[in-house]
Amino acid sequence: MPKDSTRAIHEGEEEVLGVSSFITPIYQTAVFPYPLNGERGFRGRPLKYSREDNPTNIVLERRLASLECGEDALVFSSGMAAISTCFFNFLSRGSKLVLSREVYGSTIPLAKSFEKFGVKVELRGPDTEDIVEAVKSGCNVVFVESMSNPILRVVDLDLLASTCRDCRALLIVDNTFATPLNLKPLTRGADVVVHSLTKYIAGHNDVIGGAVVSTGKVIEDLWSWRTRLGCILDPHAAFLVLRGLKTLSARLKVSQENAKAIAEFLEEHSKVSKVYYPGLPSHPTHSVAKRLLRGYGSVLSFELKGDGEVARRFLGELKVVKASPSLGGTETLASHPASSSHKDLPKEERERLGISDSLIRLSVGLEDVNDIVEDIDRALRACSP
Numbered sequence: 051m052p053k054d055s056t057r058a059i060h061e062g063e064e065e066v067l068g069v070s071s072f073i074t075p076i077y078q079t080a081v082f083p084y085p086l087n088g089e090r091g092f093r094g095r096p097l098k099y100s101r102e103d104n105p106t107n108i109v110l111e112r113r114l115a116s117l118e119c120g121e122d123a124l125v126f127s128s129g130m131a132a133i134s135t136c137f138f139n140f141l142s143r144g145s146k147l148v149l150s151r152e153v154y155g156s157t158i159p160l161a162k163s164f165e166k167f168g169v170k171v172e173l174r175g176p177d178t179e180d181i182v183e184a185v186k187s188g189c190n191v192v193f194v195e196s197m198s199n200p201i202l203r204v205v206d207l208d209l210l211a212s213t214c215r216d217c218r219a220l221l222i223v224d225n226t227f228a229t230p231l232n233l234k235p236l237t238r239g240a241d242v243v244v245h246s247l248t249k250y251i252a253g254h255n256d257v258i259g260g261a262v263v264s265t266g267k268v269i270e271d272l273w274s275w276r277t278r279l280g281c282i283l284d285p286h287a288a289f290l291v292l293r294g295l296k297t298l299s300a301r302l303k304v305s306q307e308n309a310k311a312i313a314e315f316l317e318e319h320s321k322v323s324k325v326y327y328p329g330l331p332s333h334p335t336h337s338v339a340k341r342l343l344r345g346y347g348s349v350l351s352f353e354l355k356g357d358g359e360v361a362r363r364f365l366g367e368l369k370v371v372k373a374s375p376s377l378g379g380t381e382t383l384a385s386h387p388a389s390s391s392h393k394d395l396p397k398e399e400r401e402r403l404g405i406s407d408s409l410i411r412l413s414v415g416l417e418d419v420n421d422i423v424e425d426i427d428r429a430l431r432a433c434s435p
């Protein structure tokens with residue numbers, strides 16, 4: 051089978067609607083000729099209406115399924131739409147969801163909103179052992195992120211997946227931070243993978259999208275939900291994601307090299323008290339990361355010596371690096387989790403997760419690494435005495 055970087059460029063392209071083209075076109079159409087003779091389109095269903103299926107999306111779905119080693123995939127209007135659709139499909143009255151307390155800020159209130167339908171939600175972690183303990187005491191669905199935000203803890207998927215299998219719990223893994231190039235959770239025993247395509251996979255901070263990859267049966271069920279909820283990805287957005295995905299391997303290579311160099315630079319810096327990057331031996335889950343990941347990603351976090359005010363001044367001093375909470379794009383972005391992604395968590399909960407007021411998260415992009423280092427160094431010197 052061709053390697054990931056080759057499949058990220060070519061997979062699924064040749065067969066759509068029987069027309070071969072070098073670049074997948076945007077099927078900017080809501081409707082298709084009604085299949086009066088029952089002609090089949092995709093997944094054994096006639097192609098009728100773009101809220102159900104669209105050929106541009108189908109190419110992206112085939113490519114994502116191939117990269118994640120799943121049987122099939124669906125694309126959604128956002129990462130949150132992908133997660134919501136999974137919750138609608140897998141949760142019902144009386145079921146129990148174990149959720150890592152380190153998942154993306156909006157996933158927690160989304161899960162909790164299912165409590166009104168009779169779903170029990172238990173927040174556990176951040177350590178895998180604590181999540182495993184919760185699974186052993188009984189649950190139906192487990193939801194974790196393969197690499198957590200902003201501390202970049204790597205979940206021990208081997209341990210968690212085997213526990214879920216023994217306890218008959220369904221394991222959903224949000225693989226946004228790791229990308230299918232660095233980790234393929236389905237090959238480690240997960241049942242379902244979700245992505246925010248908005249991040250590394252599209253990679254240019256110019257489109258919002260989400261995806262789910264799993265077995266054909268699960269995707270069939272999720273397809274019905276997606277059609278009812280009306281949260282399919284727009285074909286123009288799918289085109290942008292396909293274009294971004296072609297360069298994922300090259301982008302990741304450069305941004306990871308940059309991130310490693312910046313993490314090492316920050317570890318030695320007099321204004322920095324702590325650095326979190328899974329590729330550093332000092333990271334709390336470095337040994338798990340070494341076992342599971344092909345690369346350590348390009349997001350890192352660091353604690354400034356000082357308080358939240360110093361962190362805000364630091365962000366204000368940056369020039370090349372932009373202050374913004376997203377990640378995985380060509381631009382280097384810095385964010386202050388305590389006042390952005392994690393501001394709704396009580397302070398004690400943030401502290402428990404290691405999110406201090408002076409913590410900065412950096413998503414390292416593709417600029418020349420010396421320009422990023424210079425910018426960060428200057429801002430660090432300017433923000434505190």
Ligand code: PLP
Nearest residue numbers: 128129130154224226246248259
């Ligand atoms: N999952 C993770 C890990 C995220 O970081 C995000 C957004 O930041 C999401 C899901 C939600 O994705 P989207 O913004 O595309 O809805």
